[in-house]
Amino acid sequence: MTHSNDASPSLWVTHHAPLIRPGGSVLDLACGGGRNARWLAAQGWQVEAVDHDAAALAGLHGLTNLAARQADLENTPWPYPGRRFDGIVVCRYLHRPLLPLLAQSLAEGGVLIYETFMQGQEQFGRPSNPDFLLRPDELLQVFSATLRVIAFEQGGISEPNPAMLQRICARR
Secondary structure, eight states, X not given: OOOOTXXXXXXXXXXXXXXXXXXXXXXXXXXXXXXXXXXXXXXXXXXXXXXXXXXXXXXXXXXXXXXXEEOOTTTSOOSOTTOOEEEEEEESOOOGGGHHHHHHTEEEEEEEEEEEEBTTGGGTSSOOSGGGSBOTTHHHHHHTTTSEEEEEXXXXXXXXXXXXXXXXXXXX
């Protein structure tokens, strides 16, 4: 089965996912069409995929190891109070008020894998609103106080498309 680049999981996610407890629970936050959630579920993790867009989630219903949940992550209370995940994956999404909740929602030994756009992305297109672009070292500053940083990268990439990204992998 071939996948377009849009359907392929993030290479940052596939590289760091083996750090997550095998068969453990993984939250894919703002999962969109589920490119990472599908891949994680196929590797045997129990995936909770959440997004505000019910249409984007439609293709995820009925997949093995995957539960899709429609929720407004920005205007309603956190949908997972008290729940702890072995892994949390966030790709190409930023809502700063959720950042402290991510660290709190990791189980002991849990792994956060986060990748999103940063300042400089506006030269390549969307997003260009500073509310959706990380400042230099922002993920490092936010998570290094509560999590042990395993890997951190920031700057320009050329594949699969030119972009300015910031990426972190950290363990609780």
